[in-house]
Amino acid sequence: MSAPHEWSCDGLVPDARGLVVLVGDGAVATLGVGLSGLGTDVAVAKWGRVVHVTAGAAAPEDLHDLLLTAWTPERSRARPQTRRFTPIKDDHVQTARVSETSFWVSGNEVDPDAFVALDGPAIGRSRMSTIRLSEGVPDDPIFLPATTPVTLAGHIHGPHGEEAGGAGVELFGLLDSRQIGDAMPERLDERTPLLLERSVIASPDGSFQFDGVSIGPFRIAASHSSLGSGGVWVALVGPPVDIALTLAPKVKARVLRHGLPVPAARVRFLPDPDAWAASVDPTDHVTEQTRTADDGTFALPLPRKPAGTIQVLLDDGTGVRVVVPNLQTTGDVLLGDLTVPDQRRLVVRLLDGSTCDLLAVGPLGALGLNVVRAASRTGLYELELPDAGSWALNAECRGVVYEIEPPIIAVPADGQPPAVDALVVKRRGD
Incomplete structure (x- = not known):
């Protein structure tokens, strides 16, 4: 550092390729020189690590065209208890290739189950917890051993031996990459958090295979439109697995x-x-x-x-x-x-709403909501509602949605609902 907020890196040749790393108090700044994946501006993150890929169980000559990517599980706010996750790209973590077998990984917020994935044409996929990367210091590199690729194959059949061609087959791995291999949990059941790794369609004879997998355990789930569903746990990849489907009532x-x-x-x-x-x-x-x-x-x-x-x-x-x-x-x-009954006709007289459309959404408290819209030049609206139950009313006036008083109306299961007088509730100044 030559002065506050200034630095220099002398002695670089014109075609130099590398990474300049500045380590501060709780922050890491990086500047790529001739590297893909990093812009020309200085990037600042809370943490950063160098990842060196070693041969591990693979051969040294297999370490070519490697790719290190960052992922995080997609979490549903509507289903907070779910144990089945789909991976999505982690926008809070960046990776850049430094050499044929070295990568720079940096980021800010870290999901507890986020991970980086190592892929290559001659190796199996390996995963490493992003938390493990974020907990170290920048000048302490971490080593990620490559694995040999193997094929996980099997056959799916119906309850009476029918070939389940066209069945959907999903391959799940453990969500927590720190539990893969020797650290796997003692019990595997429906509450074990799993991450969707791949999906395929079974061949006409019911066979399937996943190429390039590595360390288990895995959960394979299969479903067929007419033959039912089934699944099996695979602790170690070996002989082809057999999945028998069970018909659903x-x-x-x-x-x-x-x-x-x-x-x-x-x-x-x-x-x-x-x-x-x-x-x-x-x-x-x-x-x-x-x-x-x-x-x-x-x-x-x-x-x-x-x-x-x-x-x-x-x-x-x-x-x-x-x-x-x-x-x-x-x-x-x-x-x-x-x-199936006829549609329920709801008549609403909307005061001060001659330029508005009336919206009804329902029935409330159930999935599969319907939205019914009606327009009127006289302020008298007729809505054909397909279901009984509670319906929420709103008015859309010149592109702005307003509440209605009453906000909810009850539609009986039998007969027609009574007519409703309603008022548009506008905010002060509207």
């Missing part, structure tokens, strides 16, 4: 309107909001939708945890909902005939 019913069968109606399962928010694995609460046959019947596979609602939707927006209890059953659930 189905909910069966017939959809009628005005006493006649309704063909081609859309039928889907909506999870209970509380069960969805408390879910460990979101796939426990979802299933593929279906449509009614020409005679109005349908058979919808239930998810593994079927607390929720069956929703039938017609093309004109009308429909019916039926609550399904969280039954631990292996048999089908028969609902009989489901009658």
Whole structure:
């Protein structure tokens, strides 16, 4: 340092490539010289480390075209208890190649389960906890051993040996990269936090494979639209694994309107909001939708945890909902005939709202909300609501959304709702 806020690095040749690192109190500044991944301006971060890749279980000649990237698990605010995560790029961490086998990693905030991933065409993927990198000092390099790539293969079949071609197959690894290998947890179950690493579609004969994997353990989950779902834990990669799918129980019913069968109606399962928010694995609460046959019947596979609602939707927006209890059953659930009522017509007289559109959102307290909009030049609005329940009202006036008094109206299951007189609640100065 020649003076406060000034520094120099003398003796560099014109084509020099390297990294200038300035270490301060709780901060690290870097400037790349001829390096890709770093800009020409000085970058400041809270921490920084040099990562040296060693051969480890791989051969030295395999350490070419290496790539070190930073990732963090995507966390859902709606499902804080989830144990199944998808990785997304970590914008708080930067990586830059210094040499063929060395990288500079720096960053600020660190998620407790964030990691850097080492990939290469001749090695298996390796992960290292970002926290481990952030806890050291810049002049103390960290060594990341490469691993040999192996292939994890297997076969999927139905309950009676049917080939499950087209099944979706997902490969999960442990979320905490510090537990991979010898430090793996003693117990692996549905509450073990997992990170989605890859997904493939099974071949027509039900076979699948994941190339370039390294250290386990892994969880493989498979699902098929008609043969069910299944999964298996793999502690060590070895012989091909066998996954037997289990058929899910189905909910069966017939959809009628005005006493006649309704063909081609859309039928889907909506999870209970509380069960969805408390879910460990979101796939426990979802299933593929279906449509009614020409005679109005349908058979919808239930998810593994079927607390929720069956929703039938017609093309004109009308429909019916039926609550399904969280039954631990292996048999089908028969609902009989489901009658779709006509739309509920809600009439609203909106005071001081002749230039506004009226919005109704509902039914509240359930997934699968509907938004119904109506316009009027006279202040008298008619909204065709497809479901009973509580609906929230708002007014959109010249692009600005205002509250309505009353803010919520109740739509009965039988009959038509009464007309409502409403007032636009505007802020002072509007």
